Amino acid sequence: MAADRLIAVGRVAGAFGVRGEVRITAFTEEPLALARFRELKRQDGSPGLTIQSAREAKGGIICRCPGIDTKEQADALRGLRLFIERQALPEPDEDEFYLADLIGLTVVTPEGETLGTVKSVQDFGAGDLIEITPAEGGPTWYLAFTRETVPQVDIAAGRLVAVRPTEIVGDEE
Numbered sequence: 001m002a003a004d005r006l007i008a009v010g011r012v013a014g015a016f017g018v019r020g021e022v023r024i025t026a027f028t029e030e031p032l033a034l035a036r037f038r039e040l041k042r043q044d045g046s047p048g049l050t051i052q053s054a055r056e057a058k059g060g061i062i063c064r065c066p067g068i069d070t071k072e073q074a075d076a077l078r079g080l081r082l083f084i085e086r087q088a089l090p091e092p093d094e095d096e097f098y099l100a101d102l103i104g105l106t107v108v109t110p111e112g113e114t115l116g117t118v119k120s121v122q123d124f125g126a127g128d129l130i131e132i133t134p135a136e137g138g139p140t141w142y143l144a145f146t147r148e149t150v151p152q153v154d155i156a157a158g159r160l161v162a163v164r165p166t167e168i169v170g171d172e173e
Helices: 033-037 071-075
Strands: 006-016 021-026 039-041 047-050 053-057 060-064 081-085 106-108 114-123 128-134 141-144 152-154 159-161
Touching: 006 033, 006 039, 006 060, 006 071, 021 033, 021 071, 033 039, 033 053, 033 060, 047 081
Parallel strands: 106 159
Antiparallel strands: 006 021, 006 081, 021 060, 039 047, 039 081, 053 060, 106 114, 114 128, 128 141, 152 159
């Protein structure tokens, strides 16, 4: 895992009111965690926003940021994705991990056969899915991220064990 890897934590939703307050949609379990990070980055690692003060709002936070004094300035940031460095996150408890830490892990079957690597973790509304890049090439595919389909995750070893699906939607019969 790269120590300087950036993790998406929110997205600017636009202005709140007319005095330059910024609405941020939080991707974190606790929206006010964004205020504790204070210095949020852009996707390229350059400075994004500095949070001076914040209060919780539905799905995110409303914050004051130095240099943003008008509704127009806040609205101009709409859509800006905000990131923090992975190392800024607290270490997870034993037997816990961040979904972002799954990216790049090798995916193997319980028998040890390599299926591929984790490309991303997505949630389209029905639960977490891991996107797998096959070891032998070809299109990526998704696997539900449940205890039944992924019974073991070993971050330290750089792998996760996955039960190969009997059928992949889209396969030709």
